[in-house]
Amino acid sequence: MASVEMTRHLFRFFPQLQDQKITVPGGSVANVIHAVESMAPGFSHYILDERGALRRHVNLSINDSIVIDRKTLSDRVPEDGTLFIFQALSGG
C-alpha cells in the first residue's frame, strides 16, 4: 500500500484525516487522490480543479520527486511510496 501525507492545513477542512496513517493502493496520482476522496468527501476539490488538474498553488511529490504531470496526474505512486501534498510557496 502507498502512503499519503499532507500539509496540516488540510486537516482543518478534513479532520477525519488527522492523526492517522493514510494508506491507499498504489497507482497513478489521480487514483491515489480519488482514494483519499472516498475517505474524506470533498477532498479532491481542494487539490484539483474541475478538470482534474492540480490547482496552481498546490504541489505534490512522490517520495522526494515533484510530480511532473500536473494536468492528468499520471505519475505513478509505487506500493511502497508516499505521496506528499503541500502548499506551493507562492505568496507572502
Place this chain on the structure above:
Amino acid sequence: MSNLIMLGTRKGTVIIDRINGTWQARAINHPGIPVCYAARDPRDGTMWASLDHGHWGPKLSRSRDGGITWEDVLTVNYPDGARYIAQVLPTPDFDPEAPVGEPSYADATVYKIWNLAFGSDEQPGRIYAGTIPGGLFISDDGGDSWELNRPLWNHESRGGDLFAGDASSDNQWGGTPASIDYGVFEPGIHSISIDTRNPDHIHVAASSAGVIETSDGGKTWLGRNCGMTNDYMPNPEPEWGHDPHFIARCKGQPDHLWQQNHCGVFYSADGAKQWKKVSMPDMGVHFGFPIAADDKDGRTAWVVPAVADSERMAIDGGLFVARTTDGGESWQTFRDGLPQQNAYDIVLRHGLDVAGDAVCFASTTGNVYVSEDRGEHWQCIANNLPPVYSVRFA
C-alpha cells in the same frame, strides 16, 4: 431597518449585528480565508460566503443556522467541453505589427466566484453566481447543484459555441485585472441584477465586456452598452470592451439602472437601452468602484468616489459619499462622520449597500461606516478589520 450586515473580507466573513441601536461585530467566520462576497438570502435566511482560498480553489460556503455552522458547497464547476478564447496581457516584447494568429483555446475552470444574486419569491431555490472567467451559473435547488448558462457563455461576442468547435466569431470580451491573481487575464461577471417585475429579465455586467441583458430567462442575451464611453480607447464608443465596475437597479422602479464604470458614473432610465454619463468630475464624482440605488426612487443613488485611476484612493485624503436624487443631474457630497485627513481608503465594487434609509460601506483599510439617514451623517462601526471586499445588508 436591517439589523445585520455581512462583510466579505481578506481574512474571513464578518457579521455585524445591530443590538439595542449599536452595531457589534461577531467573531470572524472562515478565519484566514479570503471571502470575496458574502450575503444572506432574504427568502430563507441562508447565509452565503464565496471563499477565495489562496491554495485550495474557489468554493461557496453556506450556513443555514444564522452563521453558527458552515458547510462547503463544491458544485460550481464548468462542464466538460466548456472552453474560452484565452487572452494574454501584452508583454514588453509585444509586437503590434505581428500578424494576428489563430485563437488559443483554454479549458474553463472556475477561478473566482465573484458575485451571488438571489431569485424572486416565485423562484424558490433560484440563485445566480458570476465567475471569473466570465460564466453565469444558475441553481434551482438552493445551491446544491449549478448549471452554466450556455447562451451567455456561447455568445457570439465571445467567439460563439466553443463546445461545438472552433470560434465562429471574434472574442470581444477583455480580461479583468482581478483575474491576474490567478495567472490569467480573463473576464469576470461581478454584477447580476434581476428585474423585480419579471424574473426572466436580468442584466449582468462583466469586466471588461459591458452590460448584457436577457428578457427570456437566459435563452438569449443582448449587449446593452449604448451611451457608454471608453475614454481610454481609440474608439471611445465600442459595442463591447467596457469596464463596468458595478451596476445597481432600483427595486421599486426597475427600469432605473446605475453603473459605476471605469470611465465615470452612468445612469439609465429605460432598462439600460440607453446610458447617460452623469459624472461631475469637479465634485469628484467620476471614478470609483461601488454604486447603490435607492429601493424606491430610481433617480436616487450613492457612490463613494476615488482618485482615478493610477492612485485608486480617497480624493485628497478625505473620504466622502456622493448622492444624487435627480438622476445624476446634481450631486451632494457628505463628509460628516468620515475622516477628512490622511484617509486613503478605497471601497471596492461590492463594498457599498443601501437598505431603506441605511447606507453602509467598508474599505480596504478595514473601516466600516454606517449612515442611518440616507448617507448624510456617518458613524464608524468597526476599525482594524481585514481589507473588505463586500458589504451587504441582510
